[in-house]
Amino acid sequence: MAFNIHTSHRLLFLIPAVSYLVLVAVCAVIPAMLEQQREAEVEAPFEDALLERGRRLYRDFNCVACHTQQIRGDEALASVIEGERLIPVLKADARFGREVASRREEYAHQQPPFMGTQRTGPDLSSVGRRLPEAQWHYWHLYTPQSVSPDSLMPPHRFLFTTTQPSDDVAADYEKVLNIEGLGLPGKELWATPDARALVEYLLSLNREFIEAEGLSR
Ligand code: HEC
Incomplete structure (x- = not known):
């Protein structure tokens, strides 16, 4: 069975790698982007x-x-x-x-x-x-x-x-x-x-x- 997680090296690598990337996006990248957007909305720079x-x-x-x-x-x-x-x-x-x-x-x-x-x-x-x-x-x-x-x-x-x-x-x-x-x-x-x-x-x-x-x- 090529796609058995216990025997397939590909799956063994891919599942943790994709999970890691998804977690990084959800826990760090997306919140940081939202925060930056919020800052830009609040911040009113001086005209001068x-x-x-x-x-x-x-x-x-x-x-x-x-x-x-x-x-x-x-x-x-x-x-x-x-x-x-x-x-x-x-x-x-x-x-x-x-x-x-x-x-x-x-x-x-x-x-x-x-x-x-x-x-x-x-x-x-x-x-x-x-x-x-x-x-x-x-x-x-x-x-x-x-x-x-x-x-x-x-x-x-x-x-x-x-x-x-x-x-x-x-x-x-x-x-x-x-x-x-x-x-x-x-x-x-x-x-x-x-x-x-x-x-x-x-x-x-x-x-x-x-x-x-x-x-x-
Ligand atoms: C490590 C602490 C520290 C940092 C960081 C610092 N200061 Fe000061 N500052 C002081 C102290 C202590 C005094 C009071 C003594 C004096 O007049 O130098 C002071 C005084 C001043 C005064 C005079 C205020 C008054 O009413 O006499 C100004 C203006 C000032 N600082 C601007 C700045 C600016 C701008 C920055 C950032 C670039 C800065 N300081 C960073 C400690 C600091």
Whole structure:
């Protein structure tokens, strides 16, 4: 009997092989495809290309490992004024410069949401208002200690390039003021398009932006 599983080598190989492929498709490939489709539906990219690039870099560099984007409210002090329930910002979070706690609508189009769970560094949900200068962020990303002496934040030097003053640089690089704390005497420092995009995204994080967008981010 050619097709007896006990004697046919072909069947003995084919049945486990096909079962394996079917299981891989059902348990891994199809769910992953469905998940990707769902992400694409939920995610609403920024229209501004530079801002969108910055948002993706923030996600890809996992800044969320050390920074939250969520301001907690103090439920115990909630009050109802003219029919609206107002929750003041938790005292520990007041230093981050927002007068209202984060609301779920702010995360509606974030995929994944950048809420974060741990604050090794400060909350960044309104960093664009607290620190509105791009140059500050360039210095900080290149050498965090140049502007924040005890900083534990890792430097992100790969987002920059240094040149001799006479060298040519591509037009989409932005010049960074070479302050002493960077330790680059006689050199020029340039922010690459990735650095520009990331900083553009950081500067966009502020209350006004959230309000203008109807709390959509
Ligand atoms: C290992 C933890 C860690 C990671 C990862 C990290 N940071 Fe930080 N960050 C910190 C710490 C600690 C501070 C506070 C000290 C300082 O200002 O440098 C900080 C401060 C900052 C500040 C200044 C905020 C303020 O209010 O003073 C910005 C902006 C910032 N980080 C952006 C980023 C971005 C963007 C990324 C991802 C590319 C990132 N951080 C990744 C730890 C981290």
